[in-house]
Amino acid sequence: xxxxxxxMILLLAAAAAFGSDARRVKTRLAxxxxxxxxxxxxxxxxxxxxxxxxxxKEHLNxxxxxxxxxxxxETFFVxxxxxxxxxxxxxxxxxxxxxxxxxxRRTVEIEESFPANETxxxxxxxxxxxxxxxxxxxxxxxxxxxxxxxxxxxxxFTPEGSPGPATSxxxxxxxxxAVGGRHGVLSN
Numbered sequence: 001x002x003x004x005x006x007x008m009i010l011l012l013a014a015a016a017a018f019g020s021d022a023r024r025v026k027t028r029l030a031x032x033x034x035x036x037x038x039x040x041x042x043x044x045x046x047x048x049x050x051x052x053x054x055x056x057k058e059h060l061n062x063x064x065x066x067x068x069x070x071x072x073x074e075t076f077f078v079x080x081x082x083x084x085x086x087x088x089x090x091x092x093x094x095x096x097x098x099x100x101x102x103x104x105r106r107t108v109e110i111e112e113s114f115p116a117n118e119t120x121x122x123x124x125x126x127x128x129x130x131x132x133x134x135x136x137x138x139x140x141x142x143x144x145x146x147x148x149x150x151x152x153x154x155x156x157f158t159p160e161g162s163p164g165p166a167t168s169x170x171x172x173x174x175x176x177x178a179v180g181g182r183h184g185v186l187s188n
Contacts, residue, residue, distance in 0.1 A: 056082045056159075060089070062152045063119075067126060069134035069141035074126050078110075079119040085160035086114040092153040095127065098136070103148060107155060 059081035067074040080086055088111045095104040104127055114120055134140045136147040 056084050056086075056157065057154045058082075060154055060157070062091075065135060065150055066138050067128070067133075067135045068139045069131055069145035070139075072126050072129075072131070073123045074135075075121065075123050077119050077121050078114055080114040080116060083116050085116050086157050087160045088112070088158040089114065090155040090157065092155050093127075094151045094153070095133075096149050096151070098147055098149075103133075113160070 061079040061081065063077045063079060065074070065076040078089065088109065090107060090109045092105065092107045094102055097103050106127055108124055110122055110124070112120060112122065131141070132145055133148050134145045136149050140147065
């Protein structure tokens with residue numbers, strides 16, 4: 001009995017001594033995505049492209065936003081009316097209740113191709129994990145859900161052919177509010 005107890009104590013001591021050096025190894029099955037910290041750092045250091053940013057952001061429009069109460073995704077269209085192909089955009093989405101009070105805000109990076117003068121459908125994971133909210137022009141749940149509206153703000157974008165994000169918000173603001181239509185047209 002003492003021997004078993006001594007062996008157990010030695011094993012626990014060895015595990016404690018060597019456990020701090022142990023590393024967990026992750027195996028990636030999918031293609032590696034852009035490192036988020038590196039991307040944010042590039043956004044901060046690539047500031048000062050105000051005119052280019054303003055020129056392109058004026059032509060980015062968000063349309064036909066939709067999120068039913070039962071949905072785990074939010075859907076909208078991005079219209080790139082500029083003459084510049086984009087390979088990624090970063091937007092801030094702010095959510096408001098019917099009284100206009102902010103209920104949530106988040107920043108989303110969308111790594112997709114947005115060709116010049118074309119529109120692309122975008123699906124993002126919903127912020128509403130409990131499925132208790134619905135976009136004001138979308139289908140509410142049968143049990144009852146809270147309606148909301150959204151506002152988009154372009155934070156940054158990456159033009160095609162550039163090594164990384166070439167523009168940053170740096171004091172510029174562009175908002176798109178939900179207006180009109182069954183699905184709401186989001187535009188400036």
